[in-house]
Amino acid sequence: MRKSLGTKGVFTAPQPVLLVGTYDENGVANLMNVAWGGQCSEKHVALNLGHERQTLENMRRTKTFTVMFATEETMVQADYVGIVSGLKVHDKVAKSGLTPMRAEMVNAPAIEQLPVTLECRLSEERETPTGEVRVVGEVVNISADESVLNEKGRVDFDKMHLICFDEATLKYRRIGEIVGNAFVEGNKIRKA
Numbered sequence: 001m002r003k004s005l006g007t008k009g010v011f012t013a014p015q016p017v018l019l020v021g022t023y024d025e026n027g028v029a030n031l032m033n034v035a036w037g038g039q040c041s042e043k044h045v046a047l048n049l050g051h052e053r054q055t056l057e058n059m060r061r062t063k064t065f066t067v068m069f070a071t072e073e074t075m076v077q078a079d080y081v082g083i084v085s086g087l088k089v090h091d092k093v094a095k096s097g098l099t100p101m102r103a104e105m106v107n108a109p110a111i112e113q114l115p116v117t118l119e120c121r122l123s124e125e126r127e128t129p130t131g132e133v134r135v136v137g138e139v140v141n142i143s144a145d146e147s148v149l150n151e152k153g154r155v156d157f158d159k160m161h162l163i164c165f166d167e168a169t170l171k172y173r174r175i176g177e178i179v180g181n182a183f184v185e186g187n188k189i190r191k192a
């Protein structure tokens with residue numbers, strides 16, 4: 001028996017824990033936690049941001065940002081940058097204990113403790129009907145720490161210890177094990 005739950009607490013799962021990096025007007029690195037975001041085409045990511053975000057001010061000025069992925073090891077810091085705004089706390093990245101470093105190809109910070117960075121150019125911004133701001137970034141480079149690469153030089157999720165945001169219970173969860181092969185498993189039905 002199914003129950004209709006209405007639209008309170010809408011979620012898609014697993015929801016990412018994205019960390020978006022920008023520089024303020026003094027070159028101070030800022031980081032925010034974003035659940036409402038993800039890949040929206042081969043080389044683009046879309047984010048939904050509230051208006052009152054240091055991140056938004058920063059990306060409007062620099063036209064660039066970085067997208068990184070929270071890990072089990074950086075969960076506390078990831079949550080911290082999601083509950084404290086750079087508009088109120090100066091240099092929250094330093095306070096979090098994370099170490100900013102320059103991204104290779106854009107004017108935005110990477111973070112030493114976050115092993116993979118999508119370096120993005122702001123390509124679109126528009127107001128949503130619900131009063132938030134939808135930004136789209138073109139990924140112009142991906143940089144990754146060697147420690148999370150496999151023997152073929154590709155990012156290995158097992159080595160990243162990724163977490164996701166459980167919007168239904170407001171918990172952070174581990175991303176799990178491999179259970180099958182994409183674009184392959186469906187052949188068991190197609191070829192039956």
Ligand SMILES: Cc1cc2nc3c(=O)[nH]c(=O)nc-3n(C[C@H](O)[C@H](O)[C@H](O)COP(=O)(O)O)c2cc1C
Nearest residue numbers: 032033034035036049050053054055082084085086
């Ligand atoms: C788990 C989690 C998910 C969040 N998702 C979003 C989001 O998708 N969009 C958004 O605008 N704010 C989101 N926030 C809130 C921002 O991270 C928060 O307002 C932050 O302080 C903004 O930082 P800034 O003002 O320094 O940019 C989220 C916070 C948490 C803890």
